[in-house]
Amino acid sequence: MSTIHLKVNGESHTLDLDPATPLLYALSDDLALRGPKFGCGLGQCGACTVIVKGQAIRSCITPVSTVQNTEITTLEGIGTPERPHPIQQAFIDEGAAQCGFCMSGVMLTAKALVDKVPHPSEQLIEQSLAGVLCRCFTHARMMAAIRRYAAGVAK
Amino acid sequence: MNKAFTGDARAALSRRGFLKASGALVVGFSIFDGVEVAQAQFPGPVALSPSLAQLDSWIAIAADGSITAYSGKEELGQGISTAQMQLVAEELSVPFSKVNLIYCDTAYTPDQAYTSGSQSHPANFNKSNLGQAAATAREALFRMASEKLGAPVTALDAADGVIAVRADRSKRVTYGELVGGRKFQLALDPKAKRKDPGEWKILGTPVKRPDLPDIMTGRFEFVHNVRVPEMLHGRVVRPPAVGARVLSVDEASVRDLPGNVKVVVKKDFVGVVAAKPWQAVQAAAKLKVEWSAGTGLPKQAGFAEQLRQQPVRDQFLLDSGDVDQQLKSAASVMKATYFHPYQMHGSVGSSCAVADVRSDGATLWCSTQAVWYQKTTCAMVLGMKPENVRVIFRRGSGCYGLNGADTVTYDAAVLSQAVGKPVRVQLSRKDEMAWENYGNAYLMDERVALDAGGNIVAWDHEVWTPNLGNRPGTGTPGNVITGKLLGFSPDAFTPRSPAPPPGNFNNNSNGMPSYVAGRIGGVNRNTGTVASERVLVHTVASPLWTGPLRSPARLQNTFAHESFLDEIAAKLKADPVEYRLRHLSNPRLRDMVQEAAKAAKWDARPSPNPKRKPTDVASGRGMACVAYERDNGYAAMVLEVEVNQDTGKIAVRRIVVSNDCGPISNPDGLRNQLEGGALQGISRALGEEVTWDDQKVTSVDWRTYHSLPVGIEVPTIECVLVNRPEEEATGAGETSVTIAAAALGNAIFDATGARLRQIPFTPERIKEALATRA
Ligand code: FES
Ligand code: FES
Numbered sequence: 001m002s003t004i005h006l007k008v009n010g011e012s013h014t015l016d017l018d019p020a021t022p023l024l025y026a027l028s029d030d031l032a033l034r035g036p037k038f039g040c041g042l043g044q045c046g047a048c049t050v051i052v053k054g055q056a057i058r059s060c061i062t063p064v065s066t067v068q069n070t071e072i073t074t075l076e077g078i079g080t081p082e083r084p085h086p087i088q089q090a091f092i093d094e095g096a097a098q099c100g101f102c103m104s105g106v107m108l109t110a111k112a113l114v115d116k117v118p119h120p121s122e123q124l125i126e127q128s129l130a131g132v133l134c135r136c137f138t139h140a141r142m143m144a145a146i147r148r149y150a151a152g153v154a155k
Numbered sequence: 156m157n158k159a160f161t162g163d164a165r166a167a168l169s170r171r172g173f174l175k176a177s178g179a180l181v182v183g184f185s186i187f188d189g190v191e192v193a194q195a196q197f198p199g200p201v202a203l204s205p206s207l208a209q210l211d212s213w214i215a216i217a218a219d220g221s222i223t224a225y226s227g228k229e230e231l232g233q234g235i236s237t238a239q240m241q242l243v244a245e246e247l248s249v250p251f252s253k254v255n256l257i258y259c260d261t262a263y264t265p266d267q268a269y270t271s272g273s274q275s276h277p278a279n280f281n282k283s284n285l286g287q288a289a290a291t292a293r294e295a296l297f298r299m300a301s302e303k304l305g306a307p308v309t310a311l312d313a314a315d316g317v318i319a320v321r322a323d324r325s326k327r328v329t330y331g332e333l334v335g336g337r338k339f340q341l342a343l344d345p346k347a348k349r350k351d352p353g354e355w356k357i358l359g360t361p362v363k364r365p366d367l368p369d370i371m372t373g374r375f376e377f378v379h380n381v382r383v384p385e386m387l388h389g390r391v392v393r394p395p396a397v398g399a400r401v402l403s404v405d406e407a408s409v410r411d412l413p414g415n416v417k418v419v420v421k422k423d424f425v426g427v428v429a430a431k432p433w434q435a436v437q438a439a440a441k442l443k444v445e446w447s448a449g450t451g452l453p454k455q456a457g458f459a460e461q462l463r464q465q466p467v468r469d470q471f472l473l474d475s476g477d478v479d480q481q482l483k484s485a486a487s488v489m490k491a492t493y494f495h496p497y498q499m500h501g502s503v504g505s506s507c508a509v510a511d512v513r514s515d516g517a518t519l520w521c522s523t524q525a526v527w528y529q530k531t532t533c534a535m536v537l538g539m540k541p542e543n544v545r546v547i548f549r550r551g552s553g554c555y556g557l558n559g560a561d562t563v564t565y566d567a568a569v570l571s572q573a574v575g576k577p578v579r580v581q582l583s584r585k586d587e588m589a590w591e592n593y594g595n596a597y598l599m600d601e602r603v604a605l606d607a608g609g610n611i612v613a614w615d616h617e618v619w620t621p622n623l624g625n626r627p628g629t630g631t632p633g634n635v636i637t638g639k640l641l642g643f644s645p646d647a648f649t650p651r652s653p654a655p656p657p658g659n660f661n662n663n664s665n666g667m668p669s670y671v672a673g674r675i676g677g678v679n680r681n682t683g684t685v686a687s688e689r690v691l692v693h694t695v696a697s698p699l700w701t702g703p704l705r706s707p708a709r710l711q712n713t714f715a716h717e718s719f720l721d722e723i724a725a726k727l728k729a730d731p732v733e734y735r736l737r738h739l740s741n742p743r744l745r746d747m748v749q750e751a752a753k754a755a756k757w758d759a760r761p762s763p764n765p766k767r768k769p770t771d772v773a774s775g776r777g778m779a780c781v782a783y784e785r786d787n788g789y790a791a792m793v794l795e796v797e798v799n800q801d802t803g804k805i806a807v808r809r810i811v812v813s814n815d816c817g818p819i820s821n822p823d824g825l826r827n828q829l830e831g832g833a834l835q836g837i838s839r840a841l842g843e844e845v846t847w848d849d850q851k852v853t854s855v856d857w858r859t860y861h862s863l864p865v866g867i868e869v870p871t872i873e874c875v876l877v878n879r880p881e882e883e884a885t886g887a888g889e890t891s892v893t894i895a896a897a898a899l900g901n902a903i904f905d906a907t908g909a910r911l912r913q914i915p916f917t918p919e920r921i922k923e924a925l926a927t928r929a
Pocket of ligand 1: 037
């Protein structure tokens with residue numbers, strides 16, 4: 001075990017962890033965050049996605065020791081039910097979920113893309129989500145929500 | 156904010172305190188005031204199911220007029236809880252925001268068996284259960300108001316939870332004043348008048364799901380997020396091969412690991428418990444277990460055809476007795492064989508449960524589709540009385556049927572019992588995928604007799620389907636892997652041949668094609684015209700676990716029926732829509748076919764497209780339809796596809812799906828189900844197949860099991876919703892998934908002249924079909 005410093009959603013935390021612990025476990029267990037979820041633990045589905053340095057990364061395969069003292073943003077870090085982030089609002093408006101388990105992967109991957117490329121082509125959006133799964137297949141609404149968000153950002 | 160969606164473990168526990176304090180079956184909690192620290196245990200036996208015949212089992216009204224409804228049909232992501240709240244708000248004339256819904260907690264909610272099989276809409280929106288309870292409550296409130304206000308019931312109106320005299324609105328009384336906090340003590344009245352759909356203001360409208368803001372912002376509590384004090388983390392160690400048994404376990408191999416690791420072994424069940432989840436993961440990986448050799452699996456190549464050689468349990472769904480005769484004397488006969496592989500539920504989140512098992516009782520948080528059956532079967536697993544087990548549903552990752560939710564609940568329960576502390580278990584991706592109860596494989600022979608005019612005069616459908624295990628039901632925990640490892644047996648397979656004559660009409664499996672008459676007891680009960688008909692099902696023993704996966708049996712059978720119908724039409728050079736209509740008698744199904752064709756601007760002509768070219772990208776359109784379980788939802792689909800004939804790649808461009816589920820309770824929820832079902836059907840048709848070697852399942856992650864990711868060129872999906880307020884409510888959520896594979900296969904045929912009879916339609920199979928097309 002060793003001392004690990006994490007900055008998550010604007011707050012600093014000091015944790016006593018095996019440095020090899022995947023970030024996901026620190027977030028969902030030690031910090032009791034609900035946004036990032038364990039889907040596969042293999043970097044194959046996106047359910048555990050968080051944003052680090054503007055990149056959507058997979059926290060299930062990211063050792064905590066590698067993201068110390070960098071800002072980590074989870075789904076709850078970008079907005080709240082009372083004040084949702086515009087991408088969250090777009091997903092609410094489009095009703096773009098069924099069970100809702102996959103949302104971190106879909107929304108944070110798309111947000112990281114649009115933050116970097118404000119007018120993403122359809123192709124680019126599709127490419128960015130090529131490794132994200134939604135087994136409820138709410139794809140059509142998700143794409144509509146991402147387009148809606150991107151259009152708002154472009155304005 | 157409606158509270159059903161935000162109630163979390165803490166709130167559910169604090170509610171208990173509230174109920175005890177007030178002595179009434181009325182709630183007034185929300186997550187935001189649920190600050191009471193969770194007590195991990197409930198003293199004393201919980202009551203058995205509240206009576207479905209009693210109003211108080213369904214509806215409670217608090218002093219502030221807020222309504223709490225109790226339901227045995229849970230929210231899996233399909234939107235049914237929103238619709239149920241709309242139903243209650245509508246029948247009781249209160250705003251949607253005044254209704255709370257508690258569902259699937261054996262301490263409070265009525266036993267409505269499973270949330271599955273497209274049964275929630277019919278169960279709670281027709282003349283019984285929740286809908287009828289709300290209507291009964293409304294009439295009771297009117298009677299009380301009449302007495303209180305000194306005016307006849309006919310002179311009263313209700314709006315916003317207030318009953319007033321129509322002629323003098325100053326004479327008014329609120330629901331809270333009439334019953335607040337007290338029980339109704341009334342039986343459900345089957346004659347209580349339901350609101351006429353013409354008057355609906357809330358039901359039938361696209362009310363937004365109130366859980367979405369929490370979901371989108373990471374505040375929603377899934378079962379994966381349930382945390383209780385003193386909770387430890389478990390991990391299971393499954394056998395390395397099917398049928399392998401524990402020979403020895405070396406506990407010393409994990410003794411020095413961090414997290415105070417405990418090893419739990421019970422017969423062939425092996426698991427570990429540690430303080431933290433990562434510690435449990437590592438301990439499970441390092442634990443040395445010696446296993447016996449597996450029992451071996453049959454070769455996957457040739458698996459389909461060898462099903463014909465297995466011992467069978469036979470059942471006739473239909474047998475008019477003259478099919479062989481018709482086939483012999485027909486002008487022509489057509490036949491084809493189809494195969495549907497085992498497929499997975501493959502939830503995005505592997506299954507999870509939290510169990511708190513003490514010597515005097517157990518509490519389980521899980522995402523089972525049947526809390527009451529989990530209660531009785533988990534009691535068997537724990538050796539406890541069912542009344543001492545409380546099961547609380549918490550939403551999991553979308554399950555689409557029997558995923559790992561039941562088995563992981565047993566896992567958590569066994570581990571918690573062994574260590575005397577609450578234990579959370581989430582399965583690894585591999586443990587989820589290697590051991591779930593897969594959707595059944597189907598080998599299907601179709602045969603028809605045609606007359607000289609090209610009409611179908613006899614239809615013969617014969618299937619072989621392997622089966623092992625199922626939902627645990629009320630008393631068979633051995634139907635899922637954990638129960639089996641613990642020494643329970645799955646449902647026995649008892650060969651039986653020949654089959655007894657068909658019993659009562661039952662087309663729940665859609666084994667009967669829509670085009671046959673379904674004549675039983677002298678009455679045509681199915682949706683078609685073909686009078687000479689035989690449907691024979693051979694169940695065989697399965698080497699892999701099986702269980703219901705969204706549209707079980709119905710999807711597989713419909714894939715064969717609807718592809719075959721298309722083949723017949725093509726052979727006769729008939730338009731596939733016209734040819735369908737020629738053999739359909741049911742007006743609702745006929746309407747669906749016509750509505751979908753109209754909306755898609757169906758180009759009426761025979762398939763394949765006469766203008767097709769043999770190379771490059773070809774486009775085509777296909778149709779399929781279903782009367783789901785004969786009378787539980789009607790739908791048709793037109794699908795447009797592009798086929799790259801050089802690479803075998805498929806791009807679905809457009810899907811038009813028509814649907815009739817009786818009165819539409821929430822059009823947006825319905826659309827969401829149809830859209831998701833259609834794409835799930837496409838994913839299953841294009842890539843999904845369980846694979847195995849001679850010892851074990853080999854499709855154990857998302858590299859080896861192929862699901863369409865979000866990042867695809869998503870086709871346009873158009874839904875044609877046909878509202879039928881005069882009919883009974885039916886299911887809807889499994890209709891579009893049922894017809895997608897056939898619509899896709901038919902569209903590929905239309906584009907290229909190549910016929911695909913085996914799912915999934917991989918590029919290799921497509922190329923092979925292209926190379927051998929006529
Ligand atoms: S859980 Fe991290 S990618 Fe699947
Ligand atoms: S909404 Fe269920 S997995 Fe995406």
